[in-house]
Amino acid sequence: MTIKAITVPKWGLSMDEGELIEWHISPGDEINIGQEIAEIETSKIAGAVEAAVSGKVRRLIAEEGEMLPVGALMAVLADDTQNDEAIDAFIATFKVEDPDDPALETAGMPNILSAKLGDMDISYLETMPHEPANIPDNGQKSGEIPVILIHGYGGDCNNWLFNQGKLGETHRVIALDLPGHGRSTKYVKDGSVKGLARVVDGFLDRLAIEKAHLIGHSMGAAIALQCALNDPRRVTSLSLICPALVGRPVNSDYITNFMQARTRKQLKPVLQQLFSDEKLVTADLIDDVLKYKRLDGVDEALKVIADAGLTTEQSAFNDNEIAGLRMPVSIIWGENDKIISGTGAHILTGKNIRSHQVKDSGHMPHMENAGAVNEILMENL
Amino acid sequence: MTQKTIREALNDALRQEMRRDNNVIILGEDVAGGHGGTGVIDAYGGPLGVTKGLIGEFGANRVIDTPITESAIMGAAAGAAATGLRPIAELMFVDFMGVCFDQIFNQAAKFRYMFGGKTRTPMVIRTTIGAGMRTAAQHSQCLYHMFTSVPGLKCVMPSNAYDAKGLLIEAIRDDDPVIFFENKLLYDHACDVPDESYAIPFGEANVVREGHDITIVAFSRMVHIAEEAAKTLASEGISVEVIDPRTTSPLDEETILESVEKTGRLVVVDESAARCGMAADIAGLVAEKGFSSLKGPIIQITPPHTPVPFSPPLEDAFIPSAATVVAGVHRLLK
Missing domain, CATH: 3.40.50.920 (Rossmann fold)
Structure with a gap:
């Protein structure tokens, strides 16, 4: 067995360093791919590091409390055929890859792109799979169908920072910014789920994507579901994370307070409602949301969407239609969700529908317990 | 996101607000440069290059080179504001404000109050502050504290390019006189600045x-x-x-x-x-x-x-x- 490195992952476009909070492994442990091995905190959020390689832990290089650049060597894996000198030599010659190196941009590094839909620009973050063999030639072959990520109300493509990389190992992944959100045009004509689903359909048309795996969060899940009902043949699989408008009511205070928050102080308790662990809401996370909310047109866009039925309706779908969906449907709920909670969603039963409850997470299980959610998402592809 | 310097961020803010609202005008010494002469129009673009390129897009009616009379710049801006325009007056150095205290302290700052709330004075005064440029005692002061003490004036001093753009847009949209202080040593300071317009509310640290x-x-x-x-x-x-x-x-x-x-x-x-x-x-x-x-x-x-x-x-x-x-x-x- 060769000597393998575990390095600091890059979560999202802006991450350039992270602090090692805690190791979950010790020298001598055998670890598997996907195992959570450490906790790292960036200025934006804390998250679990998953092992990208398997093997026996020989050395932990990074120390708890240490600030580490992206790509830095955290630990070394190797079996007993490698002696300590070989490990020392590996560590001594290890080079941190420059994350801004253009040579790395093509593989796995996200690209910010934009698609024109009439008078609207829809921005999206696209990643291609690491293995060149997996890059789809027409996007249609089995296993080469792209994954589309649709964020929730007030979110953006960066909400998927812990998921896009994992899904991107095997698939082309596109995280879009809905109208009124992220880098997309801030003007929203029709803020209803049906209206926004039409935008997503148009977006897929524009990118000539005939079939796709749709993954949506909250309002984005309702949009994904609507797309599946509009054109079931186009949607190969459907994963709904804390879906809105399928039976469990949306906390309307959250929507109102999110819209009205003008200052960091007002916004903090609102954002804390999203998570099971309130400490995840860092000053930088609040600042990012404030910067978004200050942009011209965002206030109106958020209002148009909220007024189009996000808080007034409990369910926007026809039970029988959903039960009749043919593609695999995975529904993921956060255990301590304070935004969409309750025991509703009776309509979400059917032959192809599987429900999951994710521990230690609120309304953002894909951020708070990304490991568990990624596993469920991968299974459904 | 795009990295922009404070100079670029301010230019962004001016351009976007001038596109959004035809009532927004700029006046000051050499804000274009070359007015009235035979040389190149827009030779200067402001003493520190902040207004560069604006006369080309908005013309000499909205980007006005003034004579070297600080009191007239401020008086004209205050009057224009009271009659419905949104002037942005530039005064190269805060040190020269002394000769226009009446226009600023006693006129612009007081209109709304003295006229019982029946008028507004949506003017912005952009000026530079700060030592370190080797420009001696008359071009290096940091006098924002004096304006802060006058009721009726709002005082803004950005420390980075993101804030500079958002605060200047807020200043232009504000219905009261705003004094906008730019530190001379910070113009080339850069950070991530959105291309889109945004306003940062005043009074939020x-x-x-x-x-x-x-x-x-x-x-x-x-x-x-x-x-x-x-x-x-x-x-x-x-x-x-x-x-x-x-x-x-x-x-x-x-x-x-x-x-x-x-x-x-x-x-x-x-x-x-x-x-x-x-x-x-x-x-x-x-x-x-x-x-x-x-x-x-x-x-x-x-x-x-x-x-x-x-x-x-x-x-x-x-x-x-x-x-x-x-x-x-x-x-x-x-």
Whole structure:
């Protein structure tokens, strides 16, 4: 067995360093791919590091409390055929890859792109799979169908920072910014789920994507579901994370307070409602949301969407239609969700529908317990 | 996101607001350059290049080169504002404001009040502040404290390019006179700035860095000095919270008081004045409303009470530095 490195992952476009909070492994442990091995905190959020390689832990290089650049060597894996000198030599010659190196941009590094839909620009973050063999030639072959990520109300493509990389190992992944959100045009004509689903359909048309795996969060899940009902043949699989408008009511205070928050102080308790662990809401996370909310047109866009039925309706779908969906449907709920909670969603039963409850997470299980959610998402592809 | 300098961010803000609202005009000395001459129009683009390119897009009716008469620039802007335009008047150096105090202090600042709320004065005065350019005592002052003390004026001093764009857009949309202070040494300072328009509300401080041992309140360029000091102090195990109020009028008292309640110690870094400046003002605020949480004296880091020296070594010694801030913190913790 060769000597393998575990390095600091890059979560999202802006991450350039992270602090090692805690190791979950010790020298001598055998670890598997996907195992959570450490906790790292960036200025934006804390998250679990998953092992990208398997093997026996020989050395932990990074120390708890240490600030580490992206790509830095955290630990070394190797079996007993490698002696300590070989490990020392590996560590001594290890080079941190420059994350801004253009040579790395093509593989796995996200690209910010934009698609024109009439008078609207829809921005999206696209990643291609690491293995060149997996890059789809027409996007249609089995296993080469792209994954589309649709964020929730007030979110953006960066909400998927812990998921896009994992899904991107095997698939082309596109995280879009809905109208009124992220880098997309801030003007929203029709803020209803049906209206926004039409935008997503148009977006897929524009990118000539005939079939796709749709993954949506909250309002984005309702949009994904609507797309599946509009054109079931186009949607190969459907994963709904804390879906809105399928039976469990949306906390309307959250929507109102999110819209009205003008200052960091007002916004903090609102954002804390999203998570099971309130400490995840860092000053930088609040600042990012404030910067978004200050942009011209965002206030109106958020209002148009909220007024189009996000808080007034409990369910926007026809039970029988959903039960009749043919593609695999995975529904993921956060255990301590304070935004969409309750025991509703009776309509979400059917032959192809599987429900999951994710521990230690609120309304953002894909951020708070990304490991568990990624596993469920991968299974459904 | 695109990295932009403060100069570029300000140009962005002016251009986008002029596109959005035809009532927005710019006037000042050499804001285009070349008016009335036979040479190149837009030769200058403002003394520091902030208004470069605007006359090409908006024409000489909206980007007006004025004669060198500061009082007339301010008087014309105040009158234009009272009649419905949204003028942005530029005055190269805050040091020259002395000759237009009547227009600013006694006219523009008072219109709304004296006319019983029946008129508005949506004017912005952009001007430069700060020592360090080797431009001697008459071109180096940092006089925002004087304007802060006049009711009816709003005072804004961005420390970074993101804030510069959002605060200038807010200033242009505001219905009262706003004095916008730009530090001469910060124009090339760059950070991520959205291409889209956005406004940052006045009276909301930015917590630049979170900490729990000491609160440092700093203004404009001094925010960077405070951050530098905070980094040094962090290596000594001292955790510093740095607050940039962004605007001195209105002032976000709450953020300052809450921070001092947490840390119990306050240092104010202010380039304006050793006497009756913003440092004294913030110290007074915390002494009165946050006294019970203080664990030690309030430290004011300001220049000495002298004119800005022309001698380069003396000018460097005049401006508060990270080393003087660190020394001040050590004094407080002793």
